[in-house]
Amino acid sequence: MSKNIVRYGLMSTASIGLSAHLPASRESKNSEIVSVSSRDPIKAESTAKEHSIERWYGSYGEQLKDPDMDAVINSLPNSMHCDWTIKAAEAGKHILCEKPLAVTAEECQRMIDAANANNVILVEGFTHRWNPHLRKARDLISKGEIGRVSTIDASLCSTASDPEGKISFSRELAGGSLWFMGCYAVYAARFVMMEEPVRVHGVAYDSGNWGVDTTFSGIMEFDSGTIANISSSFEQPFRCQISIDGSKGRIEIPGMFDDSGPII
Numbered sequence: 001m002s003k004n005i006v007r008y009g010l011m012s013t014a015s016i017g018l019s020a021h022l023p024a025s026r027e028s029k030n031s032e033i034v035s036v037s038s039r040d041p042i043k044a045e046s047t048a049k050e051h052s053i054e055r056w057y058g059s060y061g062e063q064l065k066d067p068d069m070d071a072v073i074n075s076l077p078n079s080m081h082c083d084w085t086i087k088a089a090e091a092g093k094h095i096l097c098e099k100p101l102a103v104t105a106e107e108c109q110r111m112i113d114a115a116n117a118n119n120v121i122l123v124e125g126f127t128h129r130w131n132p133h134l135r136k137a138r139d140l141i142s143k144g145e146i147g148r149v150s151t152i153d154a155s156l157c158s159t160a161s162d163p164e165g166k167i168s169f170s171r172e173l174a175g176g177s178l179w180f181m182g183c184y185a186v187y188a189a190r191f192v193m194m195e196e197p198v199r200v201h202g203v204a205y206d207s208g209n210w211g212v213d214t215t216f217s218g219i220m221e222f223d224s225g226t227i228a229n230i231s232s233s234f235e236q237p238f239r240c241q242i243s244i245d246g247s248k249g250r251i252e253i254p255g256m257f258d259d260s261g262p263i264i
Helices: 016-026 043-050 060-064 078-090 105-117 132-142 177-193
Strands: 006-011 031-037 055-057 071-075 094-097 122-124 149-159 197-205 215-222 227-233 235-246 250-253
Touching: 006 016, 006 060, 016 031, 031 043, 031 060, 043 055, 055 060, 060 078, 071 078, 071 227, 078 094, 078 105, 105 122, 132 177, 132 235, 132 250, 177 197, 177 215, 177 227, 177 235
Parallel strands: 006 031, 006 071, 031 055, 071 094, 094 122, 149 227
Antiparallel strands: 149 235, 197 215, 215 227, 235 250
16 A cells, blocks of 8 residues: 555446445545456446546456555455455455345355455445444443333335346345345344344245345344344335334434434
8 A cells, every 4th residue: 555545446347336435435535446347348448437447457357466456345246245355355455345245154254264364354345333323323222321122123125126137136146135235224233232133034025036035024133132123125115214112212213324314
């Protein structure tokens, strides 16, 4: 790293990288996106030119050989997170991996082991831990302000248009409403409780024979006795909320992604 600036490479031309990570890096004083890669060289080149990215690569492996890149942003489909995160770690690159980190606990452990073995940092791309409302809720719960928490309800749902060909509806690429949206609700509940569930239950429904869940409902049980209800769906009007009920009060965050919105 030079001049305390982390030089990132966008691994894939996925919209999250171009619409979220790229503008964020340009607003940052210590981050810079210096390259983008795709399995399609023409797409990589056109994306780099369109977004004024310095370098482009026609393969992910080629990008990892770049000596002037400190880290990668892995925004590949969920099913590819594990393999390319491990390859990035073995190439000596730090990794910011989009959520969910992986699709099995075994994959997660392999990724963590690879990062530790190669002395690089691996971060999962959830922003909840910096969200002021969720941090406030976490603080209130830890101080006992709402008493013992009995239930949590967290959800992220939206209506998907033109699902044909979308990664989120692909079984092979580990799509589905839980992986794409419900994981935010799962993380939020774990974050505010500052503990991990000891039992989980879930029911999924596939409305179009896609091979993935288009609607998911789950329960997480915590050792403290708290029960968290998790919902995600591609077939409901948008909502992204969490409510937390305790013996002495209730916390509501109607917009988990809206830092300027209310916390009740």
